[in-house]
Structure formats: structure tokens, C-alpha cells
Amino acid sequence: MSELTTDDVHYYPAFLQALLEDHSDDATVAALLRQPAFAVYRNTVFKGCVDALAANYPAVQRLVGSDWMHAAALAYARDHLPRQASLIAYGEGFAAFLAALPAADELPYLPGVATLDRCWTEAHLAADQPMVESTALQSALVAGQDVCLVPHAATRWHHDAQHPVTTIWSANRTDPAIDPGDIDWQGEAALFTRPQAEVQWQAISHGACRFLDACREGQPVTQAAALALAQEPDLDVAALLGRLLLAGAFTAFTFN
Template identity: 60%
Template structure:
């Protein structure tokens, strides 16, 4: 068995506890191997706790550890650095029987993931806001490119932004009268720090359109279809100010 085969068999034994290869099977039968496996799974669960703090705060340590260990056993890290571990955790929660009483939990987890992705995204140049204003004033129908660190999400059924924000910031609390309706969020990283704010369905649709290469005029029309009565100019100004875009053409 060459080194690559051994490595594959060893990883299979770590994640599944068994191996068809005699050498690896002999190794995995040792008591110390079980300790090694548990240490790896615990490291993955701890990484998930760090990467999904709002979910952890919502459900508590025992519940979270059980879900995180179950996820880790079926999802091997693809990088020794676990700062980005767990991209599939929100979908895992959406399918978990234990989470059915918390239907908003996957949406909250997705915002935690958006934070991680925004934090780790590549650096993009800031938008030339004055140049954009001049181009729009001249009647140009430009295409806006979202910033690499911009992340946005709309959840039609649950107030995920309010729930996530209240559990992401230690000093925040949910409103006493939380309206049970859809909410959206925008995460950006101006000056190297991830920031977030609530946005509506029209702004999310506008950002989707910009990501797809649609010009500002058509993107604004799609935003108005999604959210009638939206002040498109104010919406665009808010997105620009938040740092949602890097360039236009």
C-alpha cells in the first residue's frame, strides 16, 4: 500500500471507525485510537461553536455539542485550519429532527456563515462613489459589482435578522414585541471589520441582480417588483454607504 492509499484508509478509519485494510484496522483497534478520534471530533465541534456563535447562544451548549458532533462525524474538514469549517452546518440543521421545533434556526445559522465568509473574503477596492454618482447623473445604465466581502440574505418566513443580531451581540436583546415576519440582512466589511444591517426584500433582489450582471435600471425595476413602494434611490444610497459594491462598468 502506497502512502496515498494509507492516508485514505487512515482517514476513513478516523471518520468511520473501521477500515478494510489489515494494517489500518490493527491500528484503529488500539484504545488510543478511540481517544484520537474523539479529540478530532471535539476539535471540529469546538470550531463549529466558534463559527456559529448565535446558534450556540440560542440552543445552549449541550444541544449544540450534540448537533456539532453529529455533523462532524459526517463531514470531514478539507483544511487543517478550521476557521472556515462547517459550510454545510445550516443545511444539516434544516434536516435535523431535533431542530424542527426551531424552524428559524437554519436561517440564523446561515447568517453566522455569512459573517464567516465576509470576514474571510478577499480584499476588494472600495467603490468610487463620486464616479458612480456622476455616471448615474449622466444617464448611464451601469452594472454594479458586489464587494467580495458583501453577503446578503432574505428569509420570507422568519425574523432571522432580529433573532441573529440579538444573539450575535452580547449586549443585545430581542424586542419585547417581535413581529413574526420575514427579514433580510446585509453584511459588509468596510475598514476590515464585518458590519451588518437589516435590509428589505427589494434590496436583496437588487443585490441578486447586480451579482448576476444586470444593469442598475433593470435591477431597480426588479427590486420594485419585489417590494412595491420602495424608494430605489434611497436604497441604492444605503447600499453604497454600507460598502456593498466594489466597482461599476
């Protein structure tokens, strides 16, 4: 690969300024900007970003409508141009962007819903891995060995302490519309896995999320269980572990 020249170092920032701000202080780029084709190119770039965000955040779009989503997505794209040619994973920071967006202040659950949309995308695109060998794991646990569970590459989870994001997300992504009056307005969490090449999701508790957090941090099962119980004293850890294994949440285990 050839090295950047002095002209390149000055040209690329000027070109980016023209793309983002529709003007340039560089004479060469300013001349390019006056050509009708550049406007077409500029519009195409941002339309691609907006369309990708709408596709990657369908629950958010359904909640806010196409016009609102277009405006928010365009504002995001101006500050977060794609880093890859493919836009299938575009929008990594969109949930955080919405959390700081004044126009979203009246929808405090929106960043959480966006996070669940992102979890689905990441689970869908994650690397293939086998599921943990449950028989070997059970044998190790029965023998009293403390093991560390390794989350599968496709496993994602999110807990919102204040808002029923799982219910809202599912109602705007997969389930029929529900009456807002039927929603229990309290914190919720969700788990995303991909056990059979297809993303699956389920509602889980805060204690379950704490268990998964501890596993991701490399904590052994006994410590993960203790942290989960501290968060949720009534949690049935054995039932939780069985549920997580059935969902394909782990790829392996190591001995502590």
C-alpha cells in the same frame, strides 16, 4: 509531489473508515485502531471540528445550548470532515445540514440564523477590495449611463421569507436578549459588509435583497431597480443605493 501507490489507495479509505466509524476492515489499520493513541487522535479531530463550529456559529449555539450544539456539530463533522488544515472557515454547509436535521424541526428559524452566522464569517474572511468610487459612479448615473454594480468580495446578504431571522440573530449574537413576545414574526433580511476592515451588518428589505441579487447576476442598475420594485413597490431605490454605497456594498461598476 509523489504519486499514490496501490497501498496508499487502499490505506487512506481504510484509515478514514476507522476515523469516522471507529472500526476498520483493513488489518493494518485495525491494528492501529487498537492503539490508545489513535483514540486520542480521533477524539482530537472531532473535538476540533465541534469547537470550530461552535466558534463559527455563536448565535446558533446560544439559541440551542452547548449540549444540543455539540451533538449537532459532531453529527455534521462525521459527514463533513475539514478540507483544510485551518478551521477558521469550517462549516460551510452547516445551515443546510440544520435544515434537514429532524432535531431542529421545532426551530424552523434556526437554518436562517445559521446562514447569518455564516454570512458574518464569510464577510470577515473575504479578500480585501476597495470600495466603489462613489463620485465617478454618481457622474455616470447623472449622465444617464446605465452601469452594472459589482458587489464587494465581503458583501453578503440573506432573506428569510417566513422568519424574523435578523432580529433573532442579532439578539443572540450582538444585542441583549429580547422577549420573544416583542418579535414581529415575519420574514426579515440582513446585509453584511466590511467597509473599514470590520464586519458591519444592518437589516434590509426583501426588495433590497432582490436589487443585490440582480447586481450579483450582472444586471444593470435600471434592471436591478425594476426587479427590486417588482418585489417591493414602495421601495425608494435612490435611498437604497445611497445606503448600500455608504455601507461599502460595492467595489466597482462597469458600463452596460
